Amino acid sequence: MRTGARRRRRWAAIALAVLAAAGGGALGAPAAAEGEPPPPGLIDFPTQCLPPREAGLPPAVGPTTARISVDDPAPRVGDTVTVTYQVLRSPAVNPVGGPLPADTLTPTGRILLAGAQSGEVTVVGARRNDPVEPGAPLPAVVMTGTFTVTASGGITLAPGAYTLHAGHLLDLDTPCTPADPSAVPVGERLTAAELPTANLRSVLLAAAHGKPGAEVEVTAAGFPPGAAVTVAGRAGAAETTDRVSAVADARGTAVVGLPVTDRATTAVVAYEGAAWSARRGSGPAAYTVVAAAGPPPGTVTVTATVEPGALGMTQTGRGITLGAVPYGAGGAASGRIGTVTVTDGRGGPAGWSLTGRLTDFRGPGGIRVPGASLSWTPSCVAAAGSASPCTPGSAGVVGPEGAVLASTPDAPLVGGTFTIDATVTLQLPRYTPPGAYSAVLSLTLS
Known part of the structure; x- marks a missing residue:
């Protein structure tokens, strides 16, 4: 009972110290007493703090109790993550010969990244502290910084060195470094995801029909420069015997002549690899093999032709104006792309x-x-009588990798008129400098 009572009194004393340093408890849970494990969410690591020479004090050795947190534990590549480094307990002491006044202590530090992405994040804290008596421990501090996610996968964040700068009478720095940097525990983990990408491969035919054996000019676009491209005929989901090979030029385009000899061919596709796939192949372009057969004796052939048309789009307006965001607050600037008719x-x-x-x-x-800071929510409506349904793309980031705004599926017979729109939202960081910010949105129909 006596041991338990002493332990409870010890925790109470530590809790009061942290509350005072945090200005009313803003830093959360107290640090652990020496010899006891830290509370959940906190980490301890041995630290050596070197007082400035002017202080005439010996090095201070002891545990640092810290917490590392992020504003987004599941970002995507290209996102900016804000990191918070809280030092709740440090062996560093007041280096000034007398009392250290309030709001004269400025912390800076580093966060170490490892795993899918390596490097360091610089974190800085505000000049904010309660008065500190001579020789007393320096109070808890909070530091923040940001980094941009450059790789997908698991990323760990571990505490690095930090410096406590006292700006009173003299500028005095107390640097604190982990005693064994290789043994510092991980303070936070996050998992970064790749940005979604769109398949922009397409084929364009110079003619939509021809006699058996006629050669049709095929333009395959949207492929990686230098890629080996196969252009082939299709009948439904199966390939026919019509096939040629090509290499994409520096613009990712290949222009070839495809002899269409298989009467079963109803469409033409282009793809990379050994076989067509939705990820590395184009959608099919319709083609009809027209076979001329003579009528039997005593009959007259009456022929009417429905000429195939084109696939095209128009857009209302030439610009998109988003709402304003207050300086210092950041947030979402919203708008619409304007009606697109396919x-x-x-x-x-x-x-x-x-x-x-x-x-x-x-x-x-x-x-x-x-550009990955802008996301959209597409919508799509097929006009009455259209042969195809219209599917809006998924809500999410647009960015330089591209995203699907709307689409219609392959079917035995397709066609129609489709009205497409999307609401867009641009997320701007706090304290983005005032002014107009412009980007170019390119729409591709294939």
Whole structure:
């Protein structure tokens, strides 16, 4: 009972010390007493703090109790993550010969990244502290910083060295470093995901029909430069015997002549690899093999032709104006892309896909806001009588990798008129410099 009572009194004393340093408990749970494990969410590691020479004090050795947290534990590549490094207990003491006044202590430090992404994050704290008596431990501090996620996978964050700067009478620095940097425990973990990417491969035919054996000019676009491309005929989901090979040029385009000899061919596709796939192949372009057969004796052939049309789009307006965001507050600037009308008059089995790509935003003085900061929520409506349904793309980030705005599936017969729109939201960080920020949104129909 006596041991338990002493332990309870000891925790009470530590809790009061942390509350005073945090200005009313803003830093959360207290540090653990020496010899006891830290509370959940906190880590302890041995530290050596070197007082400034002017203080005439010996090095201070002891545990640092800290907490590391992030504002987004599941970011995507390109996102900016804010890191908070809280030092709740440190062996460092007041280096000033007398009392250290309030709001004269400024902390700086480092966070060490490892795993899928390595490097360091610099964190800085505000000049904010209660008065400290001579020789007393320096109070708890909070430091923040940001980093941009550059790789997908698991990323660990561990505490690094920190410095406590006392700006009273003299500028005095007390640097504190882990006694064994290789043994510092991990303070936080996050898992970064890749940005979604859109398949922009497409084929365009110079003619939509021809006699058996006629050669049709095929333009395959949207492939990686130098990629080996196969252009092939299709009948439904199966390939026919019509096939040629090509290599994409520096623009990712290959232009070839495809002799269509298989009467079963109803469409043409292009793809990379050994076989067509939705990830590395284009959608099909409709093609009809027209076979001329003579009528039997005593009959007259009456022929009417429905000419296949084209696939095209128009857009209302040439610019998108987003709402304003107050300086210092940051947040969402919202708007709409404006109505896009897609008309499909080809009359074949191939559906279509409308994709968008967005450059980075450029502002005053060349300041850049990543294009991945803008997301959209698409909508799509098929006009009455259309042969195809219209599927809006998924809500999410647009960015330079691109995303699907809307699409229609392959079917035995497709076509129609489709009205497409999307609400867009640009997330701007706090204290983004005032001014106009512009980017280019490119829409591609294939």
